[in-house]
Amino acid sequence: MTFLKFIFSKTFLIQLVLAVLALVLIAFIILQWLEYSTNQDQRITVPNLARLSLDKVDEQLAELELRREILDSANYNPDYPPYSVIDQVPLPGKQVKENRKIYLTLNPSGYRKVEIPENLIRKTRRQVEPTLKSLGFEIGTITYKPDVAKDAVLEMRHKGEKVEAGDKLMKTSRIDLVLGDGSGMYGMEDEEEKTAEEEILDDLENEEFDF
Known part of the structure; x- marks a missing residue:
């Protein structure tokens, strides 16, 4: 009777409930640890x-x-x-x-624009071409004009338009170079044409005075 009284006593029931709660808590912790360990191993x-x-x-x-x-x-x-x-x-x-x-x-939507550096005009072709290529530009056609300095860069052009220092062009743009041919001063042709025109006008004026 003493044992049965103890089983049904309030003290035993409290201890039993606490033991069950402890087992549930331990089981929950073990399950969480197993799940964590499994996830750690998953790749x-x-x-x-x-x-x-x-x-x-x-x-x-x-x-x-x-x-x-x-x-x-x-x-x-x-x-x-x-x-x-x-x-x-x-x-x-x-x-x-x-x-x-x-x-x-x-990947960007397109090539970025690059600024044309200064001090390229009057530099040699050997100096200018590597500079432009290092910036991502391509060298286009090479043309020559009369100038005392052979292979000196007189102009840079892109699609027929003159390019100045500070202008921005799309990377990989093709830049055409106008170089000196070493034969004379740049712009001499224009001066010679003007001189010829002036001589013709002078001749016409002289003919008028003869009448």
Whole structure:
């Protein structure tokens, strides 16, 4: 009777409830730990996001429970669509954990504009061409005009228009060069034409006075 009284006593019932609660708590902690350990071991294969728009990227990353961050845009690459992914870190095929951030570099909409530097006029072709090429320009046609300095750059032109220092052109633009041929002063042809015209006018005036 003493044992039965103890089983049904208030003290025993309280201890029993506490023991059950402790077991439930321990079981919950164990389950959470197992789930965490399992997730830690799970790896996600990074997809290839090259050439994809941001909308497509977001769809794929959401399905894989990955995140993204956009880095600065790279130099324009005509082989990739504008605003598409041109580079990513980690690379495709790498194994990462859930919620990992993928860093993306996007392709701009076009080539950026580059400023024409100063002090190129009267420099030699050998000096000017490497400078323009290093800025991303292409060298177009080469023409010559009378000038005392052979191969000195007298003018730069783009699509027939004269280009001055400080002007901005799209990268990869073609720049034509007008060089001196070493035969005489630049602009001498114009002066000679004017002199010939003046001589003709003088002759006409003299003929009028003869009448």
